[in-house]
Amino acid sequence: MKYADYAKWTNRATQWIETHFATLRDKPVRAQTQIGEIAARLPASPPEHATDMETIIADFEHIVPDGITHWQHPRFFAYFQSNAAPASMIAEQLTNAIAAQCMLWQTSPAATEIEQVMIDWFRQAMALPDGFKGVIQDSASSATLSAVLTMRERATGFTGNDTGLSTQPRLRIYCSEQVHSSIDKACWVAGIGQDNLIKIPTNSAYQMDPAALQSAITADRAAGHTPAGVILCTGGTSIGACDDLPPVLAISRAEDLYTHLDAAWAGSAMICPELRDIWVGAENCDSIVFNPHKWLGANFDCSIQFLKDPDIQRRTMGLRPSYLETPQASEITNFNEWTVPLGRRFRALKLWFLVRAYGLEGLRERMRNHVKWAQELEAKLAAHPDFTITTHSRLSLFTFQHTPANADPNTASANLLQKINDDGRIYLTQTLHNGAFVIRFVAGQFDCTRDDVMLAYDVITELANSAPTGDQS
Numbered sequence: 001m002k003y004a005d006y007a008k009w010t011n012r013a014t015q016w017i018e019t020h021f022a023t024l025r026d027k028p029v030r031a032q033t034q035i036g037e038i039a040a041r042l043p044a045s046p047p048e049h050a051t052d053m054e055t056i057i058a059d060f061e062h063i064v065p066d067g068i069t070h071w072q073h074p075r076f077f078a079y080f081q082s083n084a085a086p087a088s089m090i091a092e093q094l095t096n097a098i099a100a101q102c103m104l105w106q107t108s109p110a111a112t113e114i115e116q117v118m119i120d121w122f123r124q125a126m127a128l129p130d131g132f133k134g135v136i137q138d139s140a141s142s143a144t145l146s147a148v149l150t151m152r153e154r155a156t157g158f159t160g161n162d163t164g165l166s167t168q169p170r171l172r173i174y175c176s177e178q179v180h181s182s183i184d185k186a187c188w189v190a191g192i193g194q195d196n197l198i199k200i201p202t203n204s205a206y207q208m209d210p211a212a213l214q215s216a217i218t219a220d221r222a223a224g225h226t227p228a229g230v231i232l233c234t235g236g237t238s239i240g241a242c243d244d245l246p247p248v249l250a251i252s253r254a255e256d257l258y259t260h261l262d263a264a265w266a267g268s269a270m271i272c273p274e275l276r277d278i279w280v281g282a283e284n285c286d287s288i289v290f291n292p293h294k295w296l297g298a299n300f301d302c303s304i305q306f307l308k309d310p311d312i313q314r315r316t317m318g319l320r321p322s323y324l325e326t327p328q329a330s331e332i333t334n335f336n337e338w339t340v341p342l343g344r345r346f347r348a349l350k351l352w353f354l355v356r357a358y359g360l361e362g363l364r365e366r367m368r369n370h371v372k373w374a375q376e377l378e379a380k381l382a383a384h385p386d387f388t389i390t391t392h393s394r395l396s397l398f399t400f401q402h403t404p405a406n407a408d409p410n411t412a413s414a415n416l417l418q419k420i421n422d423d424g425r426i427y428l429t430q431t432l433h434n435g436a437f438v439i440r441f442v443a444g445q446f447d448c449t450r451d452d453v454m455l456a457y458d459v460i461t462e463l464a465n466s467a468p469t470g471d472q473s
Protein backbone atom coordinates (compact mmCIF):
# COMPACT_ATOMS: atom_id res chain seq x y z
CA MET A 1 0.00 0.00 0.00
CA LYS A 2 1.18 3.54 -0.85
CA TYR A 3 0.57 6.91 0.80
CA ALA A 4 -1.34 7.85 -2.35
CA ASP A 5 -3.90 5.12 -1.57
CA TYR A 6 -4.47 6.39 1.95
CA ALA A 7 -7.88 7.95 1.32
CA LYS A 8 -9.22 4.79 -0.32
CA TRP A 9 -8.35 2.52 2.59
CA THR A 10 -9.11 4.99 5.31
CA ASN A 11 -12.60 5.34 3.79
CA ARG A 12 -12.91 1.59 3.89
CA ALA A 13 -11.88 1.60 7.55
CA THR A 14 -14.34 4.42 8.23
CA GLN A 15 -17.21 2.35 6.80
CA TRP A 16 -16.31 -0.46 9.17
CA ILE A 17 -16.18 1.99 12.08
CA GLU A 18 -19.61 3.42 11.23
CA THR A 19 -21.23 -0.02 11.25
CA HIS A 20 -19.30 -0.89 14.40
CA PHE A 21 -20.74 2.03 16.37
CA ALA A 22 -24.22 1.61 14.89
CA THR A 23 -24.39 -2.00 16.13
CA LEU A 24 -22.29 -1.74 19.29
CA ARG A 25 -25.18 -1.81 21.78
CA ASP A 26 -26.22 -5.24 20.45
CA LYS A 27 -22.79 -6.82 20.92
CA PRO A 28 -21.56 -8.54 24.08
CA VAL A 29 -19.44 -6.10 26.08
CA ARG A 30 -16.77 -8.58 27.16
CA ALA A 31 -15.20 -10.71 24.43
CA GLN A 32 -16.71 -14.19 24.51
CA THR A 33 -13.84 -16.01 22.74
CA GLN A 34 -11.89 -18.83 24.36
CA ILE A 35 -8.15 -18.74 25.15
CA GLY A 36 -6.11 -19.21 21.94
CA GLU A 37 -9.11 -18.91 19.64
CA ILE A 38 -7.94 -15.72 17.91
CA ALA A 39 -4.28 -16.77 17.64
CA ALA A 40 -5.43 -20.00 15.97
CA ARG A 41 -6.98 -17.94 13.18
CA LEU A 42 -3.54 -16.54 12.20
CA PRO A 43 -0.87 -18.40 10.19
CA ALA A 44 2.01 -19.59 12.35
CA SER A 45 4.70 -17.95 10.16
CA PRO A 46 5.07 -14.42 8.75
CA PRO A 47 4.35 -13.79 5.04
CA GLU A 48 7.36 -13.46 2.69
CA HIS A 49 5.39 -11.53 0.10
CA ALA A 50 3.02 -8.57 0.15
CA THR A 51 -0.68 -9.09 0.77
CA ASP A 52 -3.19 -6.71 -0.83
CA MET A 53 -5.09 -4.38 1.50
CA GLU A 54 -8.44 -5.84 0.44
CA THR A 55 -7.44 -9.20 1.91
CA ILE A 56 -5.89 -7.67 5.00
CA ILE A 57 -9.07 -5.72 5.80
CA ALA A 58 -11.30 -8.72 5.06
CA ASP A 59 -9.19 -10.81 7.46
CA PHE A 60 -9.43 -8.06 10.07
CA GLU A 61 -13.23 -8.20 9.77
CA HIS A 62 -13.31 -12.00 10.13
CA ILE A 63 -10.67 -12.50 12.79
CA VAL A 64 -10.45 -9.53 15.14
CA PRO A 65 -13.86 -8.17 16.27
CA ASP A 66 -14.90 -11.40 18.06
CA GLY A 67 -11.86 -11.06 20.30
CA ILE A 68 -12.49 -7.45 21.29
CA THR A 69 -13.85 -6.41 24.68
CA HIS A 70 -15.78 -3.28 23.84
CA TRP A 71 -14.46 -0.45 26.00
CA GLN A 72 -16.62 2.00 24.01
CA HIS A 73 -19.78 -0.01 24.73
CA PRO A 74 -22.20 2.22 26.67
CA ARG A 75 -22.79 -0.64 29.14
CA PHE A 76 -19.09 -1.09 30.01
CA PHE A 77 -19.27 -0.68 33.81
CA ALA A 78 -16.02 -2.53 34.63
CA TYR A 79 -12.58 -1.29 35.86
CA PHE A 80 -12.56 2.41 34.99
CA GLN A 81 -13.73 3.46 31.54
CA SER A 82 -11.11 4.25 28.90
CA ASN A 83 -13.10 6.59 26.69
CA ALA A 84 -12.63 7.65 23.08
CA ALA A 85 -14.95 10.55 22.34
CA PRO A 86 -15.53 10.86 18.59
CA ALA A 87 -13.83 14.26 18.33
CA SER A 88 -10.79 12.85 20.12
CA MET A 89 -10.70 9.92 17.68
CA ILE A 90 -10.56 12.33 14.75
CA ALA A 91 -7.65 14.21 16.35
CA GLU A 92 -5.88 10.91 16.96
CA GLN A 93 -6.27 10.04 13.28
CA LEU A 94 -4.52 13.29 12.37
CA THR A 95 -1.81 12.60 14.96
CA ASN A 96 -1.32 9.18 13.38
CA ALA A 97 -0.83 10.71 9.97
CA ILE A 98 1.52 13.45 11.18
CA ALA A 99 3.40 10.82 13.20
CA ALA A 100 5.78 13.35 14.68
CA GLN A 101 8.17 12.47 17.47
CA CYS A 102 7.69 15.39 19.83
CA MET A 103 10.69 15.00 22.15
CA LEU A 104 12.04 18.53 21.63
CA TRP A 105 10.36 21.86 20.97
CA GLN A 106 12.00 21.99 17.54
CA THR A 107 10.92 18.47 16.57
CA SER A 108 7.37 19.92 16.41
CA PRO A 109 6.78 23.32 18.02
CA ALA A 110 3.00 22.92 17.66
CA ALA A 111 3.04 19.80 19.82
CA THR A 112 4.98 21.43 22.67
CA GLU A 113 3.08 24.70 22.56
CA ILE A 114 -0.41 23.18 22.33
CA GLU A 115 0.59 20.84 25.18
CA GLN A 116 1.53 23.84 27.33
CA VAL A 117 -1.73 25.59 26.54
CA MET A 118 -3.79 22.44 27.25
CA ILE A 119 -2.07 21.96 30.59
CA ASP A 120 -2.97 25.52 31.46
CA TRP A 121 -6.57 25.14 30.25
CA PHE A 122 -7.00 22.12 32.54
CA ARG A 123 -5.23 23.87 35.41
CA GLN A 124 -7.90 26.57 35.14
CA ALA A 125 -10.74 24.08 34.59
CA MET A 126 -9.75 22.25 37.78
CA ALA A 127 -9.17 25.48 39.74
CA LEU A 128 -5.49 24.80 40.45
CA PRO A 129 -3.48 27.94 41.20
CA ASP A 130 -1.62 29.96 38.64
CA GLY A 131 1.98 28.75 38.51
CA PHE A 132 1.26 25.01 38.26
CA LYS A 133 2.87 23.68 35.09
CA GLY A 134 2.71 20.18 33.72
CA VAL A 135 3.40 17.59 31.09
CA ILE A 136 1.35 14.98 29.23
CA GLN A 137 2.56 11.42 29.84
CA ASP A 138 1.40 8.11 28.39
CA SER A 139 -0.05 6.80 31.64
CA ALA A 140 -0.54 7.51 35.31
CA SER A 141 2.01 4.75 35.96
CA SER A 142 4.67 6.79 34.15
CA ALA A 143 3.70 10.00 35.93
CA THR A 144 3.88 8.25 39.30
CA LEU A 145 7.25 6.73 38.41
CA SER A 146 8.47 10.23 37.51
CA ALA A 147 7.27 11.53 40.88
CA VAL A 148 8.94 8.67 42.77
CA LEU A 149 12.22 9.24 40.91
CA THR A 150 11.93 12.92 41.78
CA MET A 151 11.37 12.03 45.46
CA ARG A 152 14.47 9.84 45.30
CA GLU A 153 16.70 12.47 43.74
CA ARG A 154 15.45 15.29 45.94
CA ALA A 155 15.99 13.20 49.09
CA THR A 156 19.52 12.22 48.06
CA GLY A 157 20.56 15.76 47.16
CA PHE A 158 20.40 14.74 43.48
CA THR A 159 23.12 12.13 43.86
CA GLY A 160 21.10 8.94 43.24
CA ASN A 161 21.45 9.13 39.46
CA ASP A 162 25.25 9.40 39.80
CA THR A 163 26.11 7.05 42.62
CA GLY A 164 23.20 4.61 42.59
CA LEU A 165 21.47 3.79 45.85
CA SER A 166 23.81 1.20 47.35
CA THR A 167 25.68 3.74 49.50
CA GLN A 168 22.58 5.71 50.52
CA PRO A 169 20.46 5.27 53.64
CA ARG A 170 17.17 3.53 52.98
CA LEU A 171 14.71 5.90 51.32
CA ARG A 172 11.15 5.66 52.63
CA ILE A 173 7.93 6.50 50.81
CA TYR A 174 4.51 6.52 52.48
CA CYS A 175 0.99 5.87 51.17
CA SER A 176 -2.25 4.31 52.36
CA GLU A 177 -3.41 0.76 51.68
CA GLN A 178 -5.90 2.09 49.13
CA VAL A 179 -3.43 3.24 46.47
CA HIS A 180 -3.16 1.67 43.03
CA SER A 181 -0.56 -1.02 42.31
CA SER A 182 1.29 1.43 40.03
CA ILE A 183 2.67 3.04 43.21
CA ASP A 184 4.22 -0.30 44.26
CA LYS A 185 5.61 -0.82 40.78
CA ALA A 186 7.12 2.69 40.67
CA CYS A 187 8.93 1.91 43.94
CA TRP A 188 10.22 -1.38 42.51
CA VAL A 189 11.49 0.25 39.33
CA ALA A 190 12.97 3.34 41.03
CA GLY A 191 15.12 1.14 43.26
CA ILE A 192 13.24 2.15 46.41
CA GLY A 193 12.02 -1.41 47.00
CA GLN A 194 8.69 -2.72 48.19
CA ASP A 195 9.99 -2.96 51.78
CA ASN A 196 10.54 0.81 51.82
CA LEU A 197 7.05 1.67 50.62
CA ILE A 198 5.28 2.03 53.93
CA LYS A 199 1.53 1.40 53.79
CA ILE A 200 -0.06 3.53 56.49
CA PRO A 201 -3.30 2.20 58.00
CA THR A 202 -6.55 3.98 57.15
CA ASN A 203 -9.45 5.24 59.27
CA SER A 204 -13.04 4.05 58.91
CA ALA A 205 -13.42 6.24 55.81
CA TYR A 206 -10.42 4.49 54.16
CA GLN A 207 -8.26 7.62 54.48
CA MET A 208 -4.63 7.57 55.55
CA ASP A 209 -4.36 8.01 59.33
CA PRO A 210 -2.18 11.14 59.84
CA ALA A 211 -1.10 10.12 63.35
CA ALA A 212 0.10 6.76 62.03
CA LEU A 213 1.97 8.56 59.23
CA GLN A 214 3.69 10.84 61.74
CA SER A 215 4.77 7.90 63.90
CA ALA A 216 6.10 5.99 60.90
CA ILE A 217 8.18 8.98 59.78
CA THR A 218 9.52 9.57 63.29
CA ALA A 219 10.41 5.89 63.73
CA ASP A 220 12.15 5.83 60.33
CA ARG A 221 14.27 8.88 61.14
CA ALA A 222 15.22 7.33 64.46
CA ALA A 223 16.30 4.18 62.60
CA GLY A 224 18.55 6.22 60.30
CA HIS A 225 16.29 5.96 57.24
CA THR A 226 15.52 8.88 54.92
CA PRO A 227 11.85 9.73 54.44
CA ALA A 228 11.51 10.93 50.84
CA GLY A 229 7.86 11.41 49.93
CA VAL A 230 4.18 10.76 50.43
CA ILE A 231 1.74 9.47 47.81
CA LEU A 232 -1.92 10.32 48.27
CA CYS A 233 -5.01 9.19 46.43
CA THR A 234 -8.21 10.85 45.32
CA GLY A 235 -10.41 8.06 43.96
CA GLY A 236 -8.56 4.81 44.68
CA THR A 237 -9.16 2.06 42.15
CA SER A 238 -10.72 -0.52 44.42
CA ILE A 239 -13.57 1.46 46.04
CA GLY A 240 -12.77 5.10 45.19
CA ALA A 241 -11.09 5.97 48.49
CA CYS A 242 -10.06 9.62 48.91
CA ASP A 243 -7.40 10.66 51.40
CA ASP A 244 -8.09 13.67 53.60
CA LEU A 245 -5.31 15.81 52.11
CA PRO A 246 -4.77 18.79 54.51
CA PRO A 247 -3.55 16.90 57.63
CA VAL A 248 -1.23 14.69 55.56
CA LEU A 249 0.12 17.66 53.61
CA ALA A 250 0.77 19.53 56.86
CA ILE A 251 2.95 16.65 58.07
CA SER A 252 4.68 16.37 54.69
CA ARG A 253 5.51 20.07 54.74
CA ALA A 254 6.84 19.97 58.29
CA GLU A 255 8.97 16.91 57.41
CA ASP A 256 10.07 18.40 54.06
CA LEU A 257 8.69 15.50 52.02
CA TYR A 258 7.72 15.64 48.34
CA THR A 259 4.03 14.87 47.71
CA HIS A 260 2.32 13.21 44.76
CA LEU A 261 -1.45 12.87 44.37
CA ASP A 262 -2.87 10.01 42.28
CA ALA A 263 -6.25 11.12 40.93
CA ALA A 264 -5.98 9.04 37.75
CA TRP A 265 -9.72 8.34 37.56
CA ALA A 266 -11.42 10.90 39.80
CA GLY A 267 -9.33 13.83 38.55
CA SER A 268 -11.50 14.26 35.45
CA ALA A 269 -14.50 15.05 37.64
CA MET A 270 -12.58 17.91 39.26
CA ILE A 271 -13.70 20.13 36.38
CA CYS A 272 -17.07 20.10 38.25
CA PRO A 273 -16.82 22.63 41.12
CA GLU A 274 -19.47 20.86 43.23
CA LEU A 275 -17.47 17.58 43.20
CA ARG A 276 -14.20 19.08 44.42
CA ASP A 277 -14.84 18.43 48.10
CA ILE A 278 -12.96 15.11 47.71
CA TRP A 279 -9.63 16.80 46.96
CA VAL A 280 -9.62 19.91 49.12
CA GLY A 281 -5.95 20.87 49.53
CA ALA A 282 -4.81 19.38 46.20
CA GLU A 283 -3.23 22.73 45.31
CA ASN A 284 -0.64 22.09 48.04
CA CYS A 285 0.66 18.88 46.42
CA ASP A 286 3.93 18.98 44.49
CA SER A 287 2.70 16.64 41.74
CA ILE A 288 -0.80 15.59 40.67
CA VAL A 289 -1.71 13.03 38.01
CA PHE A 290 -5.04 12.47 36.29
CA ASN A 291 -5.95 10.55 33.16
CA PRO A 292 -8.02 12.41 30.56
CA HIS A 293 -8.03 9.00 28.83
CA LYS A 294 -10.30 7.63 31.53
CA TRP A 295 -13.53 9.45 32.37
CA LEU A 296 -12.97 12.71 30.48
CA GLY A 297 -13.08 11.29 26.95
CA ALA A 298 -9.59 11.54 25.41
CA ASN A 299 -8.36 8.44 23.59
CA PHE A 300 -5.85 6.29 25.40
CA ASP A 301 -3.13 7.31 26.00
CA CYS A 302 -3.23 10.70 27.70
CA SER A 303 -2.22 11.37 31.28
CA ILE A 304 -1.67 14.88 32.66
CA GLN A 305 0.90 15.39 35.39
CA PHE A 306 0.66 18.81 37.05
CA LEU A 307 3.83 20.04 38.75
CA LYS A 308 4.18 22.85 41.24
CA ASP A 309 7.89 23.17 40.51
CA PRO A 310 8.84 21.33 37.31
CA ASP A 311 12.54 22.13 37.80
CA ILE A 312 12.85 19.39 40.44
CA GLN A 313 11.52 16.76 38.03
CA ARG A 314 13.59 18.16 35.16
CA ARG A 315 16.71 17.99 37.31
CA THR A 316 15.82 14.35 37.97
CA MET A 317 15.36 13.32 34.34
CA GLY A 318 16.78 16.10 32.21
CA LEU A 319 19.62 14.34 30.48
CA ARG A 320 20.93 16.47 27.60
CA PRO A 321 23.42 14.67 25.31
CA SER A 322 25.04 16.72 22.55
CA TYR A 323 22.88 15.19 19.83
CA LEU A 324 19.75 16.55 21.54
CA GLU A 325 21.05 20.07 22.08
CA THR A 326 19.06 22.83 20.46
CA PRO A 327 19.43 26.58 20.07
CA GLN A 328 17.51 28.90 22.42
CA ALA A 329 17.31 26.11 25.03
CA SER A 330 16.71 28.57 27.85
CA GLU A 331 13.63 30.05 26.15
CA ILE A 332 11.86 26.80 25.27
CA THR A 333 10.61 23.62 26.89
CA ASN A 334 11.96 20.29 25.71
CA PHE A 335 9.42 17.99 27.29
CA ASN A 336 11.57 14.83 27.05
CA GLU A 337 13.57 16.27 29.95
CA TRP A 338 10.50 15.90 32.19
CA THR A 339 9.81 12.19 31.54
CA VAL A 340 11.39 8.73 31.49
CA PRO A 341 10.92 8.00 27.75
CA LEU A 342 12.69 10.24 25.25
CA GLY A 343 10.14 9.84 22.46
CA ARG A 344 6.74 11.45 22.81
CA ARG A 345 3.53 11.31 20.80
CA PHE A 346 1.54 14.44 19.92
CA ARG A 347 -1.08 13.82 22.62
CA ALA A 348 -2.23 17.41 23.15
CA LEU A 349 -4.14 17.54 19.87
CA LYS A 350 -6.89 15.20 21.06
CA LEU A 351 -7.35 17.26 24.24
CA TRP A 352 -7.74 20.39 22.16
CA PHE A 353 -10.35 18.74 19.92
CA LEU A 354 -12.12 17.21 22.92
CA VAL A 355 -12.53 20.40 24.94
CA ARG A 356 -13.62 22.41 21.93
CA ALA A 357 -16.06 19.85 20.51
CA TYR A 358 -18.00 19.39 23.77
CA GLY A 359 -17.01 22.39 25.86
CA LEU A 360 -16.21 22.00 29.54
CA GLU A 361 -19.95 22.22 30.18
CA GLY A 362 -20.67 19.27 27.87
CA LEU A 363 -17.99 17.19 29.60
CA ARG A 364 -19.28 18.18 33.06
CA GLU A 365 -22.84 17.26 32.13
CA ARG A 366 -21.79 13.73 31.21
CA MET A 367 -19.94 13.17 34.47
CA ARG A 368 -22.76 14.67 36.55
CA ASN A 369 -25.20 12.28 34.88
CA HIS A 370 -22.94 9.29 35.48
CA VAL A 371 -22.71 10.19 39.18
CA LYS A 372 -26.50 10.66 39.44
CA TRP A 373 -27.33 7.41 37.62
CA ALA A 374 -24.82 5.36 39.64
CA GLN A 375 -26.41 6.67 42.84
CA GLU A 376 -29.86 5.79 41.50
CA LEU A 377 -28.74 2.24 40.70
CA GLU A 378 -27.12 1.94 44.13
CA ALA A 379 -30.42 2.95 45.77
CA LYS A 380 -32.38 0.39 43.71
CA LEU A 381 -29.97 -2.44 44.60
CA ALA A 382 -29.96 -1.36 48.24
CA ALA A 383 -33.75 -1.73 48.28
CA HIS A 384 -33.58 -5.30 46.88
CA PRO A 385 -33.58 -7.99 49.61
CA ASP A 386 -30.89 -10.11 47.92
CA PHE A 387 -28.26 -7.38 47.59
CA THR A 388 -26.03 -5.50 50.04
CA ILE A 389 -24.17 -2.29 49.23
CA THR A 390 -20.61 -2.77 50.49
CA THR A 391 -19.29 0.73 49.70
CA HIS A 392 -21.40 3.74 48.75
CA SER A 393 -21.06 5.74 45.55
CA ARG A 394 -17.81 7.65 45.41
CA LEU A 395 -18.55 9.76 42.33
CA SER A 396 -19.87 7.06 39.95
CA LEU A 397 -18.31 3.99 41.65
CA PHE A 398 -19.97 1.77 44.25
CA THR A 399 -19.57 -1.88 45.26
CA PHE A 400 -22.10 -4.51 46.24
CA GLN A 401 -22.52 -8.15 47.08
CA HIS A 402 -25.14 -10.70 46.15
CA THR A 403 -26.42 -11.77 49.58
CA PRO A 404 -29.29 -14.22 49.20
CA ALA A 405 -30.43 -16.06 52.32
CA ASN A 406 -28.54 -19.25 53.19
CA ALA A 407 -25.60 -18.69 50.82
CA ASP A 408 -22.02 -17.59 51.24
CA PRO A 409 -21.99 -13.99 49.92
CA ASN A 410 -18.48 -14.29 48.43
CA THR A 411 -19.36 -17.40 46.44
CA ALA A 412 -22.78 -16.05 45.45
CA SER A 413 -21.19 -12.78 44.25
CA ALA A 414 -18.44 -14.54 42.30
CA ASN A 415 -21.00 -16.85 40.66
CA LEU A 416 -23.25 -13.95 39.76
CA LEU A 417 -20.37 -11.93 38.30
CA GLN A 418 -19.42 -14.81 36.03
CA LYS A 419 -23.03 -15.20 34.85
CA ILE A 420 -23.25 -11.48 34.14
CA ASN A 421 -20.11 -11.38 32.05
CA ASP A 422 -20.93 -14.58 30.15
CA ASP A 423 -24.32 -13.04 29.37
CA GLY A 424 -22.60 -10.02 27.82
CA ARG A 425 -25.28 -7.31 28.05
CA ILE A 426 -23.25 -5.49 30.70
CA TYR A 427 -19.67 -5.83 31.95
CA LEU A 428 -18.69 -5.62 35.63
CA THR A 429 -15.52 -6.53 37.55
CA GLN A 430 -14.67 -7.35 41.15
CA THR A 431 -12.38 -6.25 43.93
CA LEU A 432 -11.39 -7.59 47.33
CA HIS A 433 -12.69 -5.25 50.03
CA ASN A 434 -12.04 -5.98 53.73
CA GLY A 435 -11.40 -9.56 52.65
CA ALA A 436 -14.73 -9.86 50.83
CA PHE A 437 -15.35 -10.50 47.12
CA VAL A 438 -17.37 -7.47 46.05
CA ILE A 439 -18.68 -6.45 42.62
CA ARG A 440 -17.70 -2.98 41.39
CA PHE A 441 -20.06 -0.82 39.38
CA VAL A 442 -18.67 2.25 37.59
CA ALA A 443 -20.59 4.47 35.17
CA GLY A 444 -18.55 6.59 32.80
CA GLN A 445 -18.65 5.60 29.13
CA PHE A 446 -19.03 8.68 26.95
CA ASP A 447 -22.33 7.58 25.31
CA CYS A 448 -23.84 5.90 28.37
CA THR A 449 -27.51 6.78 28.98
CA ARG A 450 -29.76 6.42 32.01
CA ASP A 451 -31.45 3.49 30.24
CA ASP A 452 -28.10 1.72 29.97
CA VAL A 453 -27.53 2.07 33.71
CA MET A 454 -31.07 0.96 34.54
CA LEU A 455 -30.68 -2.06 32.25
CA ALA A 456 -27.83 -3.07 34.54
CA TYR A 457 -30.40 -3.40 37.35
CA ASP A 458 -32.56 -5.68 35.19
CA VAL A 459 -29.62 -7.85 34.13
CA ILE A 460 -28.18 -8.14 37.66
CA THR A 461 -31.50 -9.07 39.29
CA GLU A 462 -32.61 -11.38 36.46
CA LEU A 463 -29.35 -13.37 36.51
CA ALA A 464 -29.28 -13.40 40.30
CA ASN A 465 -32.61 -15.23 40.24
CA SER A 466 -31.25 -17.81 37.82
CA ALA A 467 -27.91 -18.08 39.63
CA PRO A 468 -27.07 -21.02 41.81
CA THR A 469 -26.97 -19.39 45.22
CA GLY A 470 -25.10 -22.12 47.09
CA ASP A 471 -21.46 -23.07 47.09
CA GLN A 472 -21.52 -25.05 43.84
CA SER A 473 -19.17 -23.30 41.41
Ligand SMILES: *Cc1c(COP(=O)(O)O)cnc(C)c1O
Nearest residue numbers: 139140141180182236237264265
Ligand atom coordinates in the same frame (compact mmCIF):
# COMPACT_ATOMS: atom_id res chain seq x y z
C1 LIG B 1 -6.11 3.60 36.30
C2 LIG B 1 -5.38 4.03 37.49
C3 LIG B 1 -3.98 4.03 37.50
C4 LIG B 1 -3.15 3.48 36.37
O1 LIG B 1 -3.33 4.25 35.23
P1 LIG B 1 -2.45 3.99 33.92
O2 LIG B 1 -2.64 5.25 33.16
O3 LIG B 1 -3.03 2.81 33.25
O4 LIG B 1 -1.05 3.78 34.33
C5 LIG B 1 -3.34 4.52 38.62
N1 LIG B 1 -4.02 4.97 39.67
C6 LIG B 1 -5.37 4.98 39.70
C7 LIG B 1 -6.09 5.50 40.90
C8 LIG B 1 -6.10 4.51 38.61
O5 LIG B 1 -7.42 4.51 38.63
